Amino acid sequence: MSATRPQITPLRETWRQLMASARSRAPRLRASLIGLGISAALQGLALACLIPLFQALIPTAHHPSADWQAALPWLLLMTGLMLASMLLCWRAQGFDYRGDMVDNTHELRTELGEQLRRIPLEQVQDKRAGEVNATLLGSVDENLSYLLTIANMMAHALITPVVVALAVLCFDWRMGLILLLVFPLLIPLYRWRRPAFGRGMRMLADAQQRTSADILEYVQGLPVLRAACCAGIQAERLQASFKHLETIQTVGQQKGAKPNLILATVMEMAVLLVVFTGAWLVTQGTLDVAILAALMVIVVRFGEPLATFVLYAKVIDLIEAALGRINAMLRIEPLPQILPAQVPQSFEVVFEGVSFSHAQASKPTLQALDARLPACSLTALVGPSGSGKTTLTRLLMRHADPQAGRITIGGVDVRAIEPERLNALISVVFQDVYLFDDTILANIRMARPEASDEEVGAAARTAHCHDFISRLPEGYATRVGDIGGRLSGGERQRISIARAMLKDAPIVILDEPTAALDTESEVAVQGAIDALVRDRTVIVVAHRLSTIAAADQILVIDGGRVVEAGRHGEMLADNGRYARMWQAQQSAKNWHAGR
Structure with a gap:
């Protein structure tokens, strides 16, 4: 079976995508590109003026x-056309110089950022952070x-x-026809090489995205890697990514060298054919030597641009690859x-x-699950x-929608909110707290941007973190570092609780917020949680059963279903799944204590 031939995106489709990506500045970009085309045409007319100019200056019989x-008139006309061409070219490139391109890339990045807010978080979580970063930065710039x-x-x-060839037709139809036959050679040559260029650009873009993701992952995980003595191992993986990128680039250069040399040689030979044909016609006495002299100047002017045209066109595939990644995100x-909402x-x-x-799972995560969580109660999820x-809580927050069934808040389907x-x-208070590299004040205030400093301070006091914040060199103006790395786990957790306190939402999700804390930090965080959950509908994802013994109800989830439900004492008395989990944890605790 023959291999499927790579699809070539029609240039009109590339044009359409390009204009669409220019957004509000599409008219200016279109005008700039048209201006460059007119500028090139004017330059062609200016060069064609060399023929009558040489006819007037070169002595003949x-x-x-x-x-x-x-x-003189031809010299003045040529000068005027060249100046007009330069002026128009300069004005057309004002899309860059005036800052339209910068504004366009900013607009495109903003739209991509807004799209990140709209799309299901499950799909974002399937992508590596470095890949998203490459799309937002590299693809937009490319x-x-x-x-x-x-x-x-x-x-x-x-x-x-x-344009020059058409003008030459007016002076000598034979040379003009030869030029019109030579220049279209670019089209089949370009179509021959374009599939390879496109494939190479896509492979290069994928390799660059992978490398970007590996670099970001390595830098963010460096403290953990050093602690685990794995920094070198992970560095080997990063080096492998670098090597893969180098291989893609090297193969692209090696495979492209011979075809590119052929392309350059064909075009150079075509240009020489024009000169040799003109020389032969001159010796036959059927071509004015002035026309040949002018054509020699013209073809020398075009020799290099024609030979390297296909290499210029390679960048079109770079732009197409970038447009593909941007459109994939926006789609x-x-x-x-x-x-109605x-x-x-x-x-x-x-x-x-x-x-x-x-999407990639081999079996369902949740299966026909039914549960009722009363208002102003504390429900613990164990299993x-x-x-x-965790999937249950994410569906409540609409990171994704269930394939069957529905979730309601106060009788309203969450899809209608x-x-x-x-x-x-x-x-939400997560077990793994994410703080942004900003001040403590900004990290708390992001829950309610309009909150005053006093309201932020009140939330911090209620969350039992005002005292340790006050001891910091710059207090609430202290920057927390990347992912909050300058603070301890307990301090980060209390700041996240202060953020939740300031938000003052009626539903609170706690994803085992004390699981990774020492005893002193756990006491402080537990006190903050007690203040947070008062008079709210609270869902706790629990691993340590001792922390949820006082819950209003406990749901035991296994295999995507609720297999047991009730209060702590009732479920122990039933001697079911929950009781066995409780006994296993108590045995483990007693074993540690007796060592």
């Missing part, structure tokens, strides 16, 4: 001396940064020679919204027949790892 009076420079080169390599559909008046949470499977506890309002209804 008909006029043995130079006719400056006849040459989209426009080189566009006008390459467009200018390609216009002068294509449009200018064609991701946000979760559907049920209309509704606002819950109470905060009871109900899961009705909820089934959910992750083995991978049983679906506007995303911003749903986010405002739920506060």
